[in-house]
Amino acid sequence: MQTAENRWFETTNYNFAFLDEGSKREIRRKTLKAVAIPGYQVPFASRELPIGRGWGTGGLQLTLSLIGKKDCLKVIDQGNDDSVNAVSIRRLVMETTGVTTTEETGEATLIQTRHRIPEETLREDQILILQVPQPEPLRRVEPSEEVTRRQHAEMDYSAKWLQLYENIVKWGNITIGADYPVMVQQRYLMAPSPIPRWDNPKIHQANYLSLYGAGREKKIYAIPPYTDVVSLHFEDYPFEVESFTGKACRHCGSTHTFLDEITDERTGEKLYQCSDTAYCKKRQKEQRGTEVSHGN
Amino acid sequence: MAIEPLQMSKGMTESIEKEIPLVTVKGLSKQFGSGCEYCSTPSHEEKEGNRCKHCGSIWAVRDIDFELYPGEILGVVGESGSGKSTMIRSLFLDEEVTNGSMTVSTYNKGKINIFNASAQQKRYIRNHVMGMVYQNPYLGLRMTFSSSGNIAEKLIAADNFHVGKIRERASELLDKVEIPISRMDEPPKNFSGGMQQRVQISKALANNPPLLLLDEVTTGLDLSVQAKVLDLIRSLQRELNVAMIVVSHDLGVIRMLADRTMVLRQGLVVEKGLTDQILEDPQHPYTQLLVHSLL
Amino acid sequence: MALANELSVTPFHDITFHVPEGTFMGIAGPSGIGKSSILKCIYRTYITTSGNIWYKSLRYGEIDLSTATERQMIHLRKNEIGYVTQFLKVIPRVSALDVVAEPLLPFGYSLEDARSAARKLLERLLIPEELWNGFPATFSGGERQRINLAKAFIVRPRLLILDEPTASLDNDTKQSVLAILKEMKEQGTTMIGVFHDWDMMEQVADNIYDLRSIKREDHNNVLEVRGQK
Structure with a gap:
């Protein structure tokens, strides 16, 4: 029988950060290897977690293996700190570690995210952890793991390029929206997880470490600070990010952020708002601050 | 009308005099099976057959030597099971050889045994040095991708990243094999067998390789389509001066295309010579049998 | 000499x-x-x-x-060395004109020049013009023989x-x-x-x-x- 009291498992029975030290060590070692070979997918012994695979277990294992008592954690899901998934993951880490959490991008030392990179530029002392559903950028064009591994080894990426070419032939342009493939340090083709194209330029020569974890697929990969990350493009079809020309956030009026489109159910009107809720709130607060100071 | 005597150009004279083979293959052998102490080297005895009595391993190809000269067409003929396909798949590096060497004069000045090249070098060789046309177009084409995309794949592998230029080259190649440009973006699965073979040929030629390998390319096509594909191969050979190895069980195809021919039986070359000599004055009893079965 | x-x-x-x-x-x-x-x-x-x-x-x-x-x-x-046999063996579905023009191509002739030389020769051998674009495989014995001769003569x-x-030519031919x-x-x-x-x-x-x-x-x-x- 489940009651409000016994619904949560007894976190005190578990090691700090849920995972045992052996598991953490395994993940850290594989993380180090991933950092040493930017963009290369390192297989690792993915653990069972109290959330289902495919719900962020890759990112969560990275977070749990890296987090220390002094860290401050931020968890977002598609830019949103308040979505159910973000809240569950944040609570699990909180309950098994007791670390502080935040919604302020600037305050966090570890940021676990699904499908977005915060709008605010991160610092060298911050680590970005991305949840990855499909780490293999070639999987859509080549179903066999054996073959894709060989293709990476030989830098044989013509199949992926062919996919882009076929896009252009069929639709007149490259139609990959999220998870747009990138070349890391002129060597490995990498899936940047399903972030919008908008976020791709942020990881080029970024000053922070990005870690990518795929729990179900059992792969870890990384982009260390100051690494070249170039989105695939043809000479006559340059890479382009999403355009929000003429649109602005309905809350903060931003015209320089990635906007979500929502439809007003009553009027059918299309509305836009910042996908990064924390950034939006910060801007709104600043705007209120300036209004107040005006009033004085 | 006076028939003008022909003068040979100087360049032609020189190229013949110091003729260097484009491809040199020595001791090419391929064994299937684990092998044992009794079959560690392929026997040259025809009577013994190519299957080891002790372990059942098969020497599909036994110690084949040959040279192929620039712009030449070499025919390889034999019944099924004679090792033709294993041989040509080995040459295209689809198959790992057991023994032997292959050099191509245009690759590293002919100093590297291609069979021992690294995986990356092999990929380069397959994209730049040789092209392959398979009997089964499913092996050579991505059936659901556009035809131009099939060619693009080869061009991209050769570091062409300009869509406009890629499409220009693709339409040039497809035009050469008489695929209407209006259909260049259709997938080969929409095409007839003969058209698929032509797309495959254009793909194999995308990066102007000096060597083209053709494995039973006309087998299974209608007779009229066969003739068209053969004519295309001949005119491409003339126009591009690409050397070819044509594998076929069909002596008619060999007669139409090849200058010289090798006859394979149980993995051994039992006879080689000028194609018309092989057909009209076969020396080996097996070739005689083969020729008489045809006529 | x-x-x-x-x-x-x-x-x-x-x-x-x-x-x-x-x-x-x-x-x-x-x-x-x-x-x-x-x-x-x-x-x-x-x-x-x-x-x-x-x-x-x-x-x-x-x-x-x-x-x-x-x-x-x-x-x-x-x-x-040229060789003319009794029998003609050519790729089916190549026109008579091209069969005759082909031996010139390795000598650096353009297809057009080779064809025009072939036309002259076919004319001399009394092959009716309407056959030039036909396929030799469909020709009569005498016509085939003339194509064969033309093929050998053209490179001199x-x-x-x-x-x-x-063997099967009429007197005029x-x-x-x-x-x-x-x-x-x-x-x-x-x-x-x-x-x-x-x-x-x-x-x-x-x-x-x-x-x-x-x-x-x-x-x-x-x-x-x-x-x-």
């Missing part, structure tokens, strides 16, 4: 002859005696069992055609081997073939040929080699040449 293009054959009959440059030697004899075999040995369609076939090549100098390498033979066939080889090339043969001879082409009719042979041949006069047991026979013109 006369022997600059000497050619001798010593095939299985153990026969010897030589053909001076720019002359025509006819070979006569009943069928089955081996006329065609001699020609095929020279062209290397047959492998010579013993003996030598010396040919004075523009490229290789004096060369034994019975032992020349395959590559040398291929080169000689493309550039110096140094040595031309003719194996009953006029024969005359026109004869005219071309004489013309080529004047320009220096050496020819060896088998004709089924003596008339034809006598009109063009400088020497006629009659195989009937050879006794097979006699290993030292140098044949008398008759019908010298």
Whole structure:
């Protein structure tokens, strides 16, 4: 029988950060290897977690293996700190570690995210952890793991390029929206997880470490600070990010952020708002601050 | 009308005099099976057959030597099971050889045994040095991708990243094999067998390789389509001066295309010579049998 | 000078002859005696069992055609030695015009130039214009034979081997073939040929080699040449 009291498992029975030290060590070692070979997918012994695979277990294992008592954690899901998934993951880490959490991008030392990179530029002392559903950028064009591994080894990426070419032939342009493939340090083709194209330029020569974890697929990969990350493009079809020309956030009026489109159910009107809720709130607060100071 | 005597150009004279083979293959052998102490080297005895009595391993190809000269067409003929396909798949590096060497004069000045090249070098060789046309177009084409995309794949592998230029080259190649440009973006699965073979040929030629390998390319096509594909191969050979190895069980195809021919039986070359000599004055009893079965 | 293009054959009959440059030697004899075999040995369609076939090549100098390498033979066939058989073997569905034009292409002719040369030749051989774009496989025996001749004539080889090339031609065409043969001879082409009719042979041949006069047991026979013109 489940009651409000016994619904949560007894976190005190578990090691700090849920995972045992052996598991953490395994993940850290594989993380180090991933950092040493930017963009290369390192297989690792993915653990069972109290959330289902495919719900962020890759990112969560990275977070749990890296987090220390002094860290401050931020968890977002598609830019949103308040979505159910973000809240569950944040609570699990909180309950098994007791670390502080935040919604302020600037305050966090570890940021676990699904499908977005915060709008605010991160610092060298911050680590970005991305949840990855499909780490293999070639999987859509080549179903066999054996073959894709060989293709990476030989830098044989013509199949992926062919996919882009076929896009252009069929639709007149490259139609990959999220998870747009990138070349890391002129060597490995990498899936940047399903972030919008908008976020791709942020990881080029970024000053922070990005870690990518795929729990179900059992792969870890990384982009260390100051690494070249170039989105695939043809000479006559340059890479382009999403355009929000003429649109602005309905809350903060931003015209320089990635906007979500929502439809007003009553009027059918299309509305836009910042996908990064924390950034939006910060801007709104600043705007209120300036209004107040005006009033004085 | 006076028939003008022909003068040979100087360049032609020189190229013949110091003729260097484009491809040199020595001791090419391929064994299937684990092998044992009794079959560690392929026997040259025809009577013994190519299957080891002790372990059942098969020497599909036994110690084949040959040279192929620039712009030449070499025919390889034999019944099924004679090792033709294993041989040509080995040459295209689809198959790992057991023994032997292959050099191509245009690759590293002919100093590297291609069979021992690294995986990356092999990929380069397959994209730049040789092209392959398979009997089964499913092996050579991505059936659901556009035809131009099939060619693009080869061009991209050769570091062409300009869509406009890629499409220009693709339409040039497809035009050469008489695929209407209006259909260049259709997938080969929409095409007839003969058209698929032509797309495959254009793909194999995308990066102007000096060597083209053709494995039973006309087998299974209608007779009229066969003739068209053969004519295309001949005119491409003339126009591009690409050397070819044509594998076929069909002596008619060999007669139409090849200058010289090798006859394979149980993995051994039992006879080689000028194609018309092989057909009209076969020396080996097996070739005689083969020729008489045809006529 | 006369022997600059000497050619001798010593095939299985153990026969010897030589053909001076720019002359025509006819070979006569009943069928089955081996006329065609001699020609095929020279062209290397047959492998010579013993003996030598010396040919004075523009490229290789004096060369034994019975032992020349395959590559040398291929080169000689493309550039110096032509061969006309009784039968035409071509890729189906290539037009007569292109079949005739094709041998010129390796010499650096453009397709257009080669075709225009082919047109002239077809006209001379009395092939009706409406057939030029037809496929030789569908032609009558005589038409095919003329295509075959045209194919060999067009490159004007140094040595031309003719194996009953006029067997099914009408008289007008024969005359026109004869005219071309004489013309080529004047320009220096050496020819060896088998004709089924003596008339034809006598009109063009400088020497006629009659195989009937050879006794097979006699290993030292140098044949008398008759019908010298």
